[in-house]
Amino acid sequence: MKKILIIEDEINLANSIELFFKNENFQLIVVHDGKKSIDKFYNEKPDLVLLDINLPNMNGWEICNEIRSNSDTPVIMMTARDSEYDELRGLELGADDYITKPINLKILLARVKRILKIDDKSSYYYNGLGFDSRTLELTINNEKIELSPKESQILEYFIRNKGLVLSREKLINKIWGFDYEGEDRAVDTIIKRLRKKMGIFSERIKTLRGIGYSYDEDKA
Known part of the structure; x- marks a missing residue:
C-alpha cells in the first residue's frame, strides 16, 4: 500500500483528498502546518507528497526545497495560484507535477498513479x-x-x-x-x-x- 503525505491547511480539502485516496487503497498522513510537515516527512517516509503552497509557519516552496535537498520522493504542488510563474518555480524547485485548485480528485488520482507507476491492471x-x-x-x-x-x-x-x-x-x-x-x-x-x-x-x-x-x- 502506497503512503501519501498531504500537507494542506484547508481542512475540508485535506479531508476530501484523504477520504478519496483511502477508498483507492492508499495510506494517508495529513498535516495542516508547514513546519510540522518536515518532521512528518522524515518520520513517515511517504511514497509521495501532496503539497500546498500557502501554509502557516513554512510555505510550500520552502518545504519542497527541503524535501528535494534530501530526498527524491515525488512531490505534487497544489495551489489556488494559477500562474505560469508559480508552476515554473515549483518545477524548478524539483516538484514532479503541479495542480491548481479547485482540484478534480479523479485527475489528481490519475497523476499520482502515473508518478508512482501504478498500473490499474496490477x-x-x-x-x-x-x-x-x-x-x-x-x-x-x-x-x-x-x-x-x-x-x-x-x-x-x-x-x-x-x-x-x-x-x-x-x-x-x-x-x-x-x-x-x-x-x-x-x-x-x-x-x-x-x-x-x-x-x-x-x-x-x-x-x-x-x-x-x-x-x-x-x-x-
Whole structure:
C-alpha cells in the first residue's frame, strides 16, 4: 500500500483528498502546518507528497526545497495560484507535477498513479478488499494479510476474470500448468485457505457445484 503525505491547511480539502485516496487503497498522513510537515516527512517516509503552497509557519516552496535537498520522493504542488510563474518555480524547485485548485480528485488520482507507476491492471481495490499483483499483497479494510504464492495466483486470476465461471480444470491449467498430475482437489484446498484469509469477503468466491468457481465482487 502506497503512503501519501498531504500537507494542506484547508481542512475540508485535506479531508476530501484523504477520504478519496483511502477508498483507492492508499495510506494517508495529513498535516495542516508547514513546519510540522518536515518532521512528518522524515518520520513517515511517504511514497509521495501532496503539497500546498500557502501554509502557516513554512510555505510550500520552502518545504519542497527541503524535501528535494534530501530526498527524491515525488512531490505534487497544489495551489489556488494559477500562474505560469508559480508552476515554473515549483518545477524548478524539483516538484514532479503541479495542480491548481479547485482540484478534480479523479485527475489528481490519475497523476499520482502515473508518478508512482501504478498500473490499474496490477492494483485492485473494491469496497474494502485490495490486492496488488506486483507485491502479492492482500489488504482487508487496510489490514495486510499474508498470502502464499498459490493463494495469490488464484486470487489474481479470479479478480482478472471476475464474473466468469472458472472450472477446476481451467484453474489447475492456469495456476499449476498443463503438465500437472496431482489431485484436482488441490485447487479446492487452496481456495478454502484463501477464503479463510479473506474473512468477511470470503463469499466473493462463489462455488458453482459440479462446475467450478466464480468471483463476485458485489458480495460482502
